[in-house]
Amino acid sequence: MTPSRPTDNSTPKRTKATVHDVAKRAGVSIATVSRALNTPDAVRPELREEVLKAAKALGYTTNSVGKALRRRRSQVIGTLLPRLADPLFSLVASGVQDALVEHDYVGFLEISGFDNRNLYTHAHKLIQKGAEGLIVFGRIDDDDLLDLVTKQNIPTLTVYSYLAASEIPMIGIDNYAATRQLTELLLDLGHTRIAMISGPLAGNDRQQSRTQAFQDCLHERGLEPLIEHVDVEHERANGAAALQRLISRRSDLTALLCNRDVIAFSAIAECRRMGLSVPDDLSLTGFDDVEYASLLDPPLTSLSVPAIEMGRHAATTIIRHLESGDAMHSACYDTEVILRRSTARPRPARRG
Amino acid sequence: MTPSRPTDNSTPKRTKATVHDVAKRAGVSIATVSRALNTPDAVRPELREEVLKAAKALGYTTNSVGKALRRRRSQVIGTLLPRLADPLFSLVASGVQDALVEHDYVGFLEISGFDNRNLYTHAHKLIQKGAEGLIVFGRIDDDDLLDLVTKQNIPTLTVYSYLAASEIPMIGIDNYAATRQLTELLLDLGHTRIAMISGPLAGNDRQQSRTQAFQDCLHERGLEPLIEHVDVEHERANGAAALQRLISRRSDLTALLCNRDVIAFSAIAECRRMGLSVPDDLSLTGFDDVEYASLLDPPLTSLSVPAIEMGRHAATTIIRHLESGDAMHSACYDTEVILRRSTARPRPARRG
DNA sequence: TGGCGACTTGAAAACGTTTACTTCTTCGAG
DNA sequence: CTCGAAGAAGTAAACGTTTTCAAGTCGCCA
Numbered sequence: 001m002t003p004s005r006p007t008d009n010s011t012p013k014r015t016k017a018t019v020h021d022v023a024k025r026a027g028v029s030i031a032t033v034s035r036a037l038n039t040p041d042a043v044r045p046e047l048r049e050e051v052l053k054a055a056k057a058l059g060y061t062t063n064s065v066g067k068a069l070r071r072r073r074s075q076v077i078g079t080l081l082p083r084l085a086d087p088l089f090s091l092v093a094s095g096v097q098d099a100l101v102e103h104d105y106v107g108f109l110e111i112s113g114f115d116n117r118n119l120y121t122h123a124h125k126l127i128q129k130g131a132e133g134l135i136v137f138g139r140i141d142d143d144d145l146l147d148l149v150t151k152q153n154i155p156t157l158t159v160y161s162y163l164a165a166s167e168i169p170m171i172g173i174d175n176y177a178a179t180r181q182l183t184e185l186l187l188d189l190g191h192t193r194i195a196m197i198s199g200p201l202a203g204n205d206r207q208q209s210r211t212q213a214f215q216d217c218l219h220e221r222g223l224e225p226l227i228e229h230v231d232v233e234h235e236r237a238n239g240a241a242a243l244q245r246l247i248s249r250r251s252d253l254t255a256l257l258c259n260r261d262v263i264a265f266s267a268i269a270e271c272r273r274m275g276l277s278v279p280d281d282l283s284l285t286g287f288d289d290v291e292y293a294s295l296l297d298p299p300l301t302s303l304s305v306p307a308i309e310m311g312r313h314a315a316t317t318i319i320r321h322l323e324s325g326d327a328m329h330s331a332c333y334d335t336e337v338i339l340r341r342s343t344a345r346p347r348p349a350r351r352g
Numbered sequence: 353m354t355p356s357r358p359t360d361n362s363t364p365k366r367t368k369a370t371v372h373d374v375a376k377r378a379g380v381s382i383a384t385v386s387r388a389l390n391t392p393d394a395v396r397p398e399l400r401e402e403v404l405k406a407a408k409a410l411g412y413t414t415n416s417v418g419k420a421l422r423r424r425r426s427q428v429i430g431t432l433l434p435r436l437a438d439p440l441f442s443l444v445a446s447g448v449q450d451a452l453v454e455h456d457y458v459g460f461l462e463i464s465g466f467d468n469r470n471l472y473t474h475a476h477k478l479i480q481k482g483a484e485g486l487i488v489f490g491r492i493d494d495d496d497l498l499d500l501v502t503k504q505n506i507p508t509l510t511v512y513s514y515l516a517a518s519e520i521p522m523i524g525i526d527n528y529a530a531t532r533q534l535t536e537l538l539l540d541l542g543h544t545r546i547a548m549i550s551g552p553l554a555g556n557d558r559q560q561s562r563t564q565a566f567q568d569c570l571h572e573r574g575l576e577p578l579i580e581h582v583d584v585e586h587e588r589a590n591g592a593a594a595l596q597r598l599i600s601r602r603s604d605l606t607a608l609l610c611n612r613d614v615i616a617f618s619a620i621a622e623c624r625r626m627g628l629s630v631p632d633d634l635s636l637t638g639f640d641d642v643e644y645a646s647l648l649d650p651p652l653t654s655l656s657v658p659a660i661e662m663g664r665h666a667a668t669t670i671i672r673h674l675e676s677g678d679a680m681h682s683a684c685y686d687t688e689v690i691l692r693r694s695t696a697r698p699r700p701a702r703r704g
Numbered sequence: 705t706g707g708c709g710a711c712t713t714g715a716a717a718a719c720g721t722t723t724a725c726t727t728c729t730t731c732g733a734g
Numbered sequence: 735c736t737c738g739a740a741g742a743a744g745t746a747a748a749c750g751t752t753t754t755c756a757a758g759t760c761g762c763c764a
Binding site: 028029030031032044047066069070071072 | 750
Binding site for chain 1: 449476
């Protein structure tokens with residue numbers, strides 16, 4: 001088999017075999033070909049064999065575009081993620097992919113960025129390109145997008161966040177409760193001067209819930225919550241800066257909640273740079289329990305979320321809905337605080 | 353606007369507006385509608401306005417499936433990655449996505465796993481589903497797949513690896529040369545007892561090139577290369593085990609090349625666990641200079657590869673080929689050794 | 705004034721499927 | 735022996751576009 005050169009006309013632009021070609025070769029009608037392939041029982045065995053043989057001989061493989069047009073089903077579902085190069089989001093995407101291949105679907109992946117002003121644009125594009133269903137990371141707060149999917153009746157699911165009242169089903173976790181757990185962990189250890197580094201709140205229900213939980217927790221105990229924000233597009237650089245701002249606002253800080261593991265990664269590195277010992281000088285927690293959280297020095301106390309599982313769940317739910325009309329239900333997954341060595345009791349006060 | 357309930361028949365299964373609806377409303381033929389939308393200059397301005405108005409009123413958006421069928425162009429290209437939840441691969445995917453949205457394409461993403469026996473299956477699926485072009489991570493060594501893309505004339509590109517002789521264009525780096533650089537860096541520092549932790553070689557041109565380079569380098573200096581392999585599916589767990597195996601085979605090791613940053617991550621953690629100081633007891637290098645390599649303690653000496661850029665380059669190349677028929681050329685990107693604190697001169701020998 | 709070209713538009717034929725209908729056997733029951 | 739039902743195959747009509755081709759209008763020049 002000699003590989004064909006760029007301009008190889010020996011194979012005369014060999015256009016792919018269609019159902020007609022197979023039909024002709026097998027001496028049957030195209031309808032029979034289609035039936036032999038899709039509903040084999042509906043065609044006499046001998047004829048079926050004939051068709052299958054012809055199909056194989058011609059290397060026929062059904063053209064999904066034609067099929068999709070006629071069936072009005074593409075077996076494509078689209079996923080919308082804020083970012084791909086991220087240890088959390090890519091995990092969700094993995095879960096989605098897992099489920100998709102299992103059901104012989106294929107996935108459009110689209111990166112929306114954190115600015116959900118263009119969420120609508122991306123979603124629209126995916127639908128227009130033929131996605132039958134949509135999986136969106138985080139709560140959808142864009143009315144236009146909500147309109148789009150309900151009007152056009154596009155099965156849509158969000159993943160990662162769970163909020164009780166939602167027009168569209170959410171497969172996720174309770175960010176509020178989870179953050180309360182983390183905060184209370186620190187409080188129970190005896191910390192009173194606690195801060196949080198959060199991502200931007202605008203259009204981000206996760207960060208909203210988490211800062212809210214943090215504030216509520218501290219207020220309940222009569223403590224003053226301290227929050228700094230990082231620009232999520234440059235979490236690393238800004239995590240360090242945020243930590244510095246916090247320290248300068250309150251130098252006697254003993255504990256810090258980072259609203260994403262990746263923020264904690266840079267915070268822990270910055271602590272090292274500043275000569276702050278974790279957890280002796282500063283207890284640190286992350287969120288998501290991303291793969292490398294346990295490899296840090298010290299290993300990071302974090303909150304584990306079943307990211308892959310949620311992605312998988314979302315995808316199968318949507319597929320089941322598409323295939324069997326099953327209703328899509330929200331689901332709230334349990335989370336778990338993973339206690340590692342980045343948290344400890346506060347160092348006993350030196351003086352008063 | 354009240355959100356429609358699951359069984360809301362008030363909107364009578366409102367099927368999307370088609371070109372026919374727009375035509376009727378504007379009082380023109382469907383051909384004119386199509387023209388007004390695609391080649392505006394070909395239709396009288398007043399009429400064009402009329403059509404556009406009708407389209408907007410009906411919320412018409414062209415059905416890409418019908419379009420794709422007729423045009424035999426889907427504006428979809430597929431990417432095949434070994435894994436998604438990985439700081440390197442996800443970077444490549446990001447680059448691809450960047451370029452895709454820029455050109456109003458959309459991407460199928462498919463995870464093939466490291467076992468390239470099913471590479472063919474996945475690629476076939478993508479093509480069948482309508483992908484016009486394929487981007488594959490790493491060299492394609494599967495003859496069936498090669499056959500598939502050449503016979504069906506599917507523009508295909510590989511990304512990350514560059515090898516001079518290749519049937520299909522490769523956008524990548526020279527793994528052999530890069531590893532030589534890293535190895536020589538260690539040699540120049542004075543190390544003589546150097547080992548490598550590599551991924552499995554089977555079907556993985558990157559690891560093959562790297563182990564080869566390592567062996568060549570050491571042999572040239574009359575040194576004995578020591579190599580252990582990790583199962584790539586469980587890099588973390590196995591990175592630690594591999595390190596232990598190496599130490600037990602040769603306890604006086606002073607330097608270790610890890611063939612992927614993620615391997616180095618677990619190796620560095622394992623060193624900590626074993627009480628080995630990096631770089632005093634053991635110099636360590638990674639490969640890929642993934643985002644968090646610089647946040648480790650100590651920060652990891654690694655080899656930076658332009659992963660996003662390569663992904664972007666691959667996608668634009670393939671799109672340009674599709675749109676303008678431009679030939680696709682291979683490209684070899686420069687890499688750079690990023691010197692950080694995980695490497696140092698070997699500790700002076702204690703005795704002889 | 706006749707005719708030729710340039711411009712616009714519409715009718716209809718694809719693109720590759722699936723599927724509702726029709727037609728034709730065949731077979732069993734009455 | 736006949737009639738109807740069941741089974742199997744074919745015909746043709748979709749699905750929503752784009753695009754070829756033909757036709758019509760208009761203006762301009764000879």
